[in-house]
Amino acid sequence: MSTVLINADEIYKLLEDVKDPEIDTVSILDLGMVEDVTVTGPDVTVQMLPTFLGCPALSIIQKNVERALKQHPIVRNVSVEFLRAPSWTSDRITEKGKAGLKAFGISPPPKQMKKDGSWHIDCPYCESTFVTMENIFGPTACRSILYCKACKNPFEAMKPMIKMI
Amino acid sequence: MENESLKNLAIKELLLQLADDDFIHAYRGSEWLGLAPHIEEDVASSSIAQDTMGHAVIYYKLLEEIGEGTADWLAHDRQAHERRNAIILEAANGPGHYMKDPDYDWAFAVVRNYFYTQAKAIRIQSLQSSSYAPLAEVAQKVQMELYYHLMHWKVWFVQLLGSGHKEAVSRMKTAIEKTLPDFAGIFSLGQFGEEMVEQGLIEGEAAIQKKWIDAVTPIFESVGVATTFEIGMEKGDGRNGVHTEDLKTALDTLSEVYASDKAASW
Numbered sequence: 075m076s077t078v079l080i081n082a083d084e085i086y087k088l089l090e091d092v093k094d095p096e097i098d099t100v101s102i103l104d105l106g107m108v109e110d111v112t113v114t115g116p117d118v119t120v121q122m123l124p125t126f127l128g129c130p131a132l133s134i135i136q137k138n139v140e141r142a143l144k145q146h147p148i149v150r151n152v153s154v155e156f157l158r159a160p161s162w163t164s165d166r167i168t169e170k171g172k173a174g175l176k177a178f179g180i181s182p183p184p185k186q187m188k189k190d191g192s193w194h195i196d197c198p199y200c201e202s203t204f205v206t207m208e209n210i211f212g213p214t215a216c217r218s219i220l221y222c223k224a225c226k227n228p229f230e231a232m233k234p235m236i237k238m239i
Numbered sequence: 240m241e242n243e244s245l246k247n248l249a250i251k252e253l254l255l256q257l258a259d260d261d262f263i264h265a266y267r268g269s270e271w272l273g274l275a276p277h278i279e280e281d282v283a284s285s286s287i288a289q290d291t292m293g294h295a296v297i298y299y300k301l302l303e304e305i306g307e308g309t310a311d312w313l314a315h316d317r318q319a320h321e322r323r324n325a326i327i328l329e330a331a332n333g334p335g336h337y338m339k340d341p342d343y344d345w346a347f348a349v350v351r352n353y354f355y356t357q358a359k360a361i362r363i364q365s366l367q368s369s370s371y372a373p374l375a376e377v378a379q380k381v382q383m384e385l386y387y388h389l390m391h392w393k394v395w396f397v398q399l400l401g402s403g404h405k406e407a408v409s410r411m412k413t414a415i416e417k418t419l420p421d422f423a424g425i426f427s428l429g430q431f432g433e434e435m436v437e438q439g440l441i442e443g444e445a446a447i448q449k450k451w452i453d454a455v456t457p458i459f460e461s462v463g464v465a466t467t468f469e470i471g472m473e474k475g476d477g478r479n480g481v482h483t484e485d486l487k488t489a490l491d492t493l494s495e496v497y498a499s500d501k502a503a504s505w
Binding site for chain 1 (some may be wrong): 279282283286287289290291292293294296297373376377379380381383384386387390391
C-alpha cells in the first residue's frame, strides 16, 4: 500500500481561489491573510490573520476555505484558525493583491503614513493625485471613501494598518 | 496553589471588564445607526461600533479559552449584576427609544466616546506589556484599529467644544459635567485590582487615570476650555456588579433574539 501525501503547494494553489467575499479580484493569499499551512496526513490546518477584529466576513472566509480545500481528493479534515499574533498589517498585501484591488476600484493602502498620521493615495481609475477624503470610514472596517476631483468618480481605499509607536 | 487560583481569578476579572466595557459601548454606538447627525457620520460611527464589538468578541473568546463559557453565552446570557462594565458606558444615549421618538444627545455621545476611547487607548498601551501573553497579543492588534477610532472622536470633540457656537459649546459642557462624575468607573479595576497590578497584568488605576488626564488636558487647552477633572464614581463601581436600570433595559433588548431560542444556530 502506498501512502499518498498532500503537498502544501497544492493547498496554496486551492487557496488562490478563495477570494475576499466582497472583492472577487483578490484572494485571501494576496491579502496576506494566510500565515501558515500545515499538512498532517489527510488533515490540513490553515492559520490565518484577521484583517480587522470586527470584520463580519471572517466566518464566511473560514467556510470558503474549508469548502475549497475539501475539493482536494485526499483532504479529510480542514481546520481554520484565526491567530492573535502576529497582527495583520496592510503591507502584507502582495503586488498582485494591490493590482486586484485596483481592478475592483479600490486603491491599495499606501506604504507609509506621514508623522502626523496622514496618508495619500491616488485615484484607482485615472491615477490622478487630485483626490479628497470623504470619510475615513467606509462600507467595511478596512476601507475608506474618497472622491477623485479629476475624473469625478467616488472610490474606496484600503486603510493603512501599520504598527505605530 | 492558592496564588495560582488568585492569579487566574484576576485574569478572568480583567478580561470580563475589558469585554463588558467594549460590548455595552458598542451596543450604545449601534443604537445611533440611522440617527447620527449626517450620513457620513452614520457610516463612520457604525463602523466604529462594529469594530468595537469585534474587540469585545476577542476578549470573550479569551474567556472561552480559559473555560468561562462560550462567547455567545458570556455576551447574551449574563444578568446585569454579573456584568463588569463601567456604569458610565451603560447610560442610555438619551430619552426615548431608538425605534420610537429617540431624543438622543449627540454631545453626550461625542464626549463619552472621546473620553472612553482615549482611556481605552491608554489601557491598551499598558496591556501590550501585560504578563498575560494572550492579552498582550490582542492589545497590539486592538491598538492599531483604535488609532482610527480615537482620531475620529477627537475631531468631533474639538470641533464641537471649540466651535464657538453657543448651543454646541453649552451642550458639550453639560455632557462633560454628566460624564466626569462617573468616569472613575472606567479606571476602576474592581475588587481584584491589586492582584491584577501585582501580577503585572495591567498598570494601576491611578497611573492610567493620570495618563488619561495628561492626554485630554492639551485637548481642552487647545479649545480654551478649562476643567478641573472632578472624576468620580457617584453611581457605584460597575466592576463589582453595581449597575443601573439602563443596563438591564439594554440587556433585555440586545438579548431578545438570543433568548427566543438559545439553541439556535445562526
